[in-house]
Amino acid sequence: MYELLMSIKNDYKNIIGKKSIEALEYYIFGYYQGVKEIKDATFFERFLHRLQNKYHVYSYYNWKHIILWQSGLSDELAFNNFYDELDEFMNSDVPKLEITDGRNETIYKLLYFNRLRPILIVGSENKLYRLYHLIHGYESVSNNSDINGIHFSLQFQKWIENKYSVKTGQDWYRIINFYSEIEEEAIKNLYELLNEFLIETTGKNLEENARLE
Structure with a gap:
């Protein structure tokens, strides 16, 4: 450590x-x-x-x-x-x-559990940047976030940039925050975007991916 x-x-x-x-x-x-x-x-x-x-x-x-x-x-x-x-x-x-x-969870289980019980994962203030850094810490040691051999965050970043036609180099959480009026809306938007992204890339939504062994 x-x-x-x-x-x-x-x-x-x-x-x-x-x-x-x-x-x-x-x-x-x-x-x-x-x-x-x-x-x-x-x-x-x-x-x-x-x-x-x-x-x-x-x-x-x-x-x-x-x-x-x-x-x-x-x-x-x-x-x-x-x-x-x-x-x-x-x-x-x-x-x-x-x-x-260690926990050795999949990225889908981690994200899905945060959706159900955010206070246990990112605390009382459910903010996107906390989840962003948590994901990067997770990916530094785990291959359980790969989609077709590429880390989840890299693919999701590119997908968000294409979704909003943004080429400024801003991180995905900043882009979602920018297009959301308040933090609570940004969290809701994140999970809607995640489902859309995962259905396109894996054929399953977040809950379905999280339940896979």
């Missing part, structure tokens, strides 16, 4: 687009959904425990919330502070290497 986190730090523009602790969180969550084997299953549990002791926070807040609050709610500053906290953690922590099975 440490190696993954450092690769994001060193190439954040290409991986998550900008210095954002929120984008980092959902990228990591997607990673955990797609990985077949987790080599250090208690990494973030130990990291959170250290933050709780350091800042005397023992509520339901996760590591992102604690660092974000300590950073004055600045998303970029919190990203930088995360790595400062990570350095302290790595210098003080005694890793307990514990290998467990």
Whole structure:
């Protein structure tokens, strides 16, 4: 996990687009959904425990919330502070290497479950950019998103650009947001577009793909 986190730090523009602790969180969550084997299953549990002791926070807040609050709610500053906290953690922590099975879900199950229970996947604020970064984290370790050998996000990006005749290089979530009046409408539009896209490319809608073994 440490190696993954450092690769994001060193190439954040290409991986998550900008210095954002929120984008980092959902990228990591997607990673955990797609990985077949987790080599250090208690990494973030130990990291959170250290933050709780350091800042005397023992509520339901996760590591992102604690660092974000300590950073004055600045998303970029919190990203930088995360790595400062990570350095302290790595210098003080005694890793307990514990290998467990990952989720290894298909991209269809992940997206379908988010449609049914978004609060469990992207939290109380169901925003497209959270799902976007989650998908990219998932695809970094999983081949279960391939459609005819090509990652889902690459095909969906091209399909959305053609759908709206957009050639500006904007990510698909930004395009959908632009053509939606409010965030709730953007989420609804996403799933309508997903069904249309999947029927064209796989012959099945999202629910039908999600139910395939």
